[in-house]
Amino acid sequence: MDNRALTRAFRLAAQLLELHGENPFKIRAYEGTASALEALSFPVADVERTGLPDRTGLSKTAAAKVAEMLDTGSFEELDRLLATTPPGVVELLKIKGIGPKKIRSLWKDLGIEDGTQLRAAAENDEVSKLKGFGQKTQQSILDALDFTDQSRGKLLYPQGEELAHELLAHLEAAPGTAQAAVSGEVRRRLETIETVLLVAATTDAATARQVLNGLDGLTADPRRSGPFAWRGTATASGVQVEVRLVSPAEFVNQLLLTSATDAHLNGALTDELLPGQPASLRQWLKREQFATETELYQRAGLQYIEPELREGLWELPLARQQKLPQLLEPGDLRGSLHNHSTYSDGTHSLREMATFLRDGGYEYLGICDHSQAAHYANGLPVERVRQQHQEIDQLNQELAPFRIFKGIESDILSDGGLDYAPAVLETFDFIVASVHSNLKMDERKATTRVLRAIENPYTTMLGHPTGRLLLRREGYPLDHKAIIDACAKHNVIIEINANPWRLDLDWRWVHYALEQGVQLSINPDAHHTSGYADMRYGVLMGRKGGLTKATTFNTKSVEEAAEYFARRKAGIKPPLDFQDSLFG
DNA sequence: GCCGTTTTCGGCCCGACTGTTTTCAGTCG
Structure with missing residues (x-):
């Protein structure tokens, strides 16, 4: 335990x-x-x-x-x-x-x-x-019940991935299995999972079904199952489980069919079709059996498309032009920004957070403890900010060339202001601005509030843009387009918060952000040394949106990151001008 | 339930916000 x-x-x-x-x-x-x-x-x-x-x-x-x-x-x-x-x-x-x-x-x-x-x-x-209740409370109860109903039987990505790999191990061990693979939503790296789907190539489907029927933790649903598909639920979570059982020859086709959306499979392949030429990937899959996934895309005249891109959004046209991006890899990351220490609500000390990351082969840590308004999270009054900066200076001497950047996760206050006076803000290397309070604003108010924070010259990075907690809480409504456009205009990096509960910025907006020239940063928001590992989930979400090494901020070397922060700080106008425009 | 101690019981406690009230309780992060 x-x-x-x-x-x-x-x-x-x-x-x-x-x-x-x-x-x-x-x-x-x-x-x-x-x-x-x-x-x-x-x-x-x-x-x-x-x-x-x-x-x-x-x-x-x-x-x-x-x-x-x-x-x-x-x-x-x-x-x-x-x-x-x-x-x-x-x-x-x-x-x-x-x-x-x-x-x-x-x-x-x-x-x-x-x-x-x-x-x-x-x-x-x-x-x-009831005493103490009213119309609004009653309505918010109904809304909350709706949300829980929608969340029932769903898993966060890491849980779905774990279950999928457990099942995969059982299937691979089953007699008659030639090959098996995780497919479906887990293979597409969706942030929440409704159905854990696997494909197994087997010469003995009956045994494979028996193995699944006998697994603790799975409840079979015979009515929805058949000779070629075992269906049921994971008993503990209620998440749907589906295993496609196919002959070895059909394996790759089935894997392709189950790891893409209909939009991807049915999307047009060319502008003008020759007579008899398949119009879509689905038609190709009906016509031929493929030995590898690459082969299908080649035959269809496309660049190979990674499973996480098979959404049918923008990948087909780019693949036709052989212009798909080279997606970000976890190994491309050279530092980790937005992390907490015992100064606010983290579990590990500044030193522990730094040395753990250094020993993991990274070049720098951005420490972003909570700002003073976040009392619940032990946010830092100005005096403790100074203390922390002193400790960082000492540690930086000791740990060089590893470097700790002086950051803060500044609350975005209700009026969109940051949480310290300009004289304090300018002592940081960089500032992540995030909303933590007053989450029930309507879209117009919430957007205006966040826009103000983006316009603040001290804001280096926007933290978890919507504040959502997957399967637990809807984010506040936000005009994503306006937010991203403003970040482009004001040169503000957007975080992909890699905590599996958040994964916010939503991957669906990554592509648009990249088109606008916005840089993204994979930030684990770690409150514990084990939290750094979450960066992998951020990478997966970034990849879904087409994120590359070049468009990810924390693939920069320590020197490049330091230079960026310094240059950006140097460009900040005198604080008084800004104060006038913000409150005037 | 826990702490601390002028040792056997009194005090313990985050602040903002919301929705319910008509001065405050409940919830949240």
Whole structure:
């Protein structure tokens, strides 16, 4: 059991205590335990049980519960709370916008025990009549229920990829399998996965089906399955699973058919067709069996198209002209910008964050702790900014040629302003501007707000443009075109936040951003040394939009990045002019 | 529940925002 699972258990216990109306200070104690576990930079499971209180700083009783969790997967108090709460009510805790107190009221006053009953009550206008509720709360509950319904049975990309590879290993081991591959949405690298799809070439489809039927964690759906396709769901997540079973000769064709959208398969191949010439990739696939994917594209007169580009958006015309970009590779990245340390809400110290990245072969770290308005995330008052800069100067001497750039993730305030006075802003090498508060603006307001931040000469980079949390929270609505155009005009880099929950800028806008000449940066937003690995997901999303080494900011060498930051800073006009125009 | 101690119980606590109120509770990051 890892620290995250432990943290989740104690946070759940705290929420359940609140749901049951127990002592607020007891609740706070459990939350404190959760936060303490979250902040630990080593795996608690590795610690000797007797040394737990000393190593973790937890009280004896909390440490005992942690030990119980590690040994049994739960602890008595949590079991008791779960036993006395209907499972459907526990589920309601996941809904954004209502917390334990409101759920308690729905449960105790209206007898609501799950999401279905909650929806019915809201639709019958019963919820708005409860004390402390009103029309707006009722509507936001309905909206949130809609969002959870849409998210049900979907996985984030990394979870989908993991499941796909587990299944792949089972299929490859099955007798009769000649070849198997992950296809579908996972192969196309979609940010969320509805169906995990694999293709297996087998001489013994019956055995392959038996293997799948016998797998723990899968529920077969015989009604939707047939001789050439096994269909079902992953029991835990409810995500759809589909395995196409084909003869070895059909393998490549099936892989091609399942790893592209209809738009890609049906798109026109030429402007003028010769008689009898296939008009689309699908027609080629109907006519011939291919031994490799490259062969199909060659026969169709196209440059080879990587699976992640097979969306039917802009890749076919470019492939016709042999002008597809050489896509970014993870190995092209030479530094990592936008990361957190213990100065704000990160788990690892500045030194740990730096040396880990250096030892991983990177040339530079951009540290961007939260700015002062982000109290919840321990944002940095001016004094702590100065402290951090001193430490960075020391570390830079010690760790050279590795370099730490002085960054900040400045909150974009409600009026679009940045979170420090110009005199402070100018002490940073670069500034990532992100929205973290007041997320419910309409599109016009939200866009104006972000535009102001982009126009601010101190803004080097726009952080997670929409604030979305995939499968959890819609981003605020934004006029992407206006935002990207402004970034082009004001020479602001846009981040592809590589955290699997965010993947924001959305890959669908990457191509447009590149057309406008905007540079993108693959930023992990790491709060822990393990977070750097997320950069891979950012690379995958960038590739979907046609991102290349040349158009990615953090493929620059440390010297190039330093020079860019310096040059950009030198171009900033005197701060007073700007203040006048912003607030005048 | 936890901490700290003038040792056995009193105090513990982020601030902004929203939607509900008519002075504040709940939620969020």
